[in-house]
Amino acid sequence: MPASLVVWILTALLIVGVLTQKWWEPRLEARGVPVRRWPWRWWLVGYPGTALRIVTTWRRLAYLNGLSVSMSPNRRVIGRDLVVQGQALKPKPPRLSWPVPTATGLTLRVLLHPGQTPAPFYAAARAMEHTWRVHSVRVTSPRRGQVVIEVTARDPLADDAPSVRAPAHVLMSADVGVFEDGGPWQIDLRRTPHWLITGATQSGKSSLLAALVLALAPQRVALVGIDCKGGMELGLFGGRLSALATDRTQALGVLSGVVDEIQARMRWCRSWGKRSIWELREEQRPVPLVVIVDELAELYLTDGSRESRDEAEQCGTLLLRIAQLGAALGVHLVLAGQRVGSDLGPRVTALRAQLGGRVAHRAHDAASAEMTLGDLDPDAVVTAQNITEDEQGVAVVAMGGRWMRARSRLVNTDDAAEIGRSDPPQDPFLTQPDPVTFEKEGAVA
Numbered sequence: 001m002p003a004s005l006v007v008w009i010l011t012a013l014l015i016v017g018v019l020t021q022k023w024w025e026p027r028l029e030a031r032g033v034p035v036r037r038w039p040w041r042w043w044l045v046g047y048p049g050t051a052l053r054i055v056t057t058w059r060r061l062a063y064l065n066g067l068s069v070s071m072s073p074n075r076r077v078i079g080r081d082l083v084v085q086g087q088a089l090k091p092k093p094p095r096l097s098w099p100v101p102t103a104t105g106l107t108l109r110v111l112l113h114p115g116q117t118p119a120p121f122y123a124a125a126r127a128m129e130h131t132w133r134v135h136s137v138r139v140t141s142p143r144r145g146q147v148v149i150e151v152t153a154r155d156p157l158a159d160d161a162p163s164v165r166a167p168a169h170v171l172m173s174a175d176v177g178v179f180e181d182g183g184p185w186q187i188d189l190r191r192t193p194h195w196l197i198t199g200a201t202q203s204g205k206s207s208l209l210a211a212l213v214l215a216l217a218p219q220r221v222a223l224v225g226i227d228c229k230g231g232m233e234l235g236l237f238g239g240r241l242s243a244l245a246t247d248r249t250q251a252l253g254v255l256s257g258v259v260d261e262i263q264a265r266m267r268w269c270r271s272w273g274k275r276s277i278w279e280l281r282e283e284q285r286p287v288p289l290v291v292i293v294d295e296l297a298e299l300y301l302t303d304g305s306r307e308s309r310d311e312a313e314q315c316g317t318l319l320l321r322i323a324q325l326g327a328a329l330g331v332h333l334v335l336a337g338q339r340v341g342s343d344l345g346p347r348v349t350a351l352r353a354q355l356g357g358r359v360a361h362r363a364h365d366a367a368s369a370e371m372t373l374g375d376l377d378p379d380a381v382v383t384a385q386n387i388t389e390d391e392q393g394v395a396v397v398a399m400g401g402r403w404m405r406a407r408s409r410l411v412n413t414d415d416a417a418e419i420g421r422s423d424p425p426q427d428p429f430l431t432q433p434d435p436v437t438f439e440k441e442g443a444v445a
């Protein structure tokens with residue numbers, strides 16, 4: 001069949017499809033096929049152009065970035081005892097698969113030549129972005145001898161903030177936003193028990209905490225808030241919180257209460273011969289507890305007096321103990337702050353090492369992004385530094401050795417007030433009411 005006939009048939013089908021859209025679209029939607037959400041524009045217009053650009057530039061790109069190899073020897077004898085070494089004039093680029101379209105871009109596979117490693121492909125990712133004029137390129141090597149190139153055509157996080165969705169009801173898992181590949185951003189506290197959220201002022205830290213509270217509120221989870229900004233942020237959820245501390249003295253009371261609770265839970269698990277509360281039967285299991293701290297630095301701030309130094313040190317010790325002991329006992333930490341450097345106080349770096357989930361919003365300087373992500377992945381640091389002031393709520397999320405850009409859902413004040421009117425789970429603490437009485441208005445006995 002001549003190629004022109006194929007083009008004519010495809011064009012005719014396209015025109016018929018567009019003209020009859022009003023007929024087939026509602027019918028397919030009614031049958032549960034989400035055609036309205038499919039990225040038609042990208043598939044029909046963007047994808048063919050990008051795929052063509054990739055195929056036509058691949059040979060040159062591979063040559064310029066040292067991804068091609070020469071099949072003929074790279075040395076030649078030119079005299080009786082003289083050998084020259086160099087690069088062959090026509091090296092062969094590695095074989096590229098056909099670009100497979102995805103919802104936000106496309107995926108390619110590259111078959112490595114014998115002797116090649118993925119390292120030069122990782123290094124060439126930026127060159128690929130510019131050559132193919134796409135938002136981002138990520139190179140991985142999930143199988144030996146193969147490299148997978150994931151291309152994201154345009155920044156999916158640049159649109160409006162993702163809307164708030166009905167909360168998922170998987171216990172301890174919170175849907176707080178979307179990843180740049182379009183997937184839901186889940187903070188799963190069972191898988192990653194403790195989280196650190198950083199970012200410059202007005203970058204979206206408190207909004208992310210609000211999205212987390214919103215998602216956890218319908219679950220049987222006790223929430224404890226520490227908001228030393230006078231309770232301005234977490235105070236909105238006051239009714240749903242099992243305790244709220246609005247200054248450091250109250251925070252000390254709450255944190256030592258939580259440490260006592262951890263010890264009570266340890267004894268409880270031991271008495272049943274179990275190593276974690278998740279091994280207990282549901283009716284024996286204490287309610288999971290999430291301690292949410294906004295403006296972490298306030299807990300470490302001292303005015304130089306001995307009293308405030310002691311208080312700050314105690315807070316640091318208590319937080320570290322909760323992080324070290326809490327995970328198996330259903331006690332989790334989510335800490336938000338602008339910086340988490342060792343300059344804050346003693347044991348901050350030890351605490352940071354315990355927080356496996358990391359979220360870095362826009363940072364003031366390279367050092368701040370590095371404090372959050374540097375010990376996990378240097379590439380993620382560069383990406384976090386490139387977040388602009390207009391991208392509020394956009395962050396680099398790292399967990400379980402992987403990282404990705406994501407954007408949190410924006411919770412409005414009405415939704416927050418609605419949650420504030422709901423009730424926390426009853427009797428969440430084994431230690432209640434002793435030794436700490438948790439009270440709503442922030443007063444802690």
Ligand SMILES: Nc1ncnc2c1ncn2[C@@H]1O[C@H](COP(=O)(O)OP(=O)(O)OP(=O)(O)O)[C@@H](O)[C@H]1O
Nearest residue numbers: 161200201202203204205206207392393408409410
């Ligand atoms: N996901 C989002 N999408 C769009 N806008 C957002 C998002 N998250 C936050 N914002 C906007 O950014 C502003 C600042 O957010 P937020 O108060 O959470 O920042 P912050 O990092 O806690 O700042 P601060 O350090 O001053 O407490 C909010 O008023 C909100 O309008």
Ligand SMILES: [Mg+2]
Nearest residue numbers: 205206233294
């Ligand atoms: Mg804030």
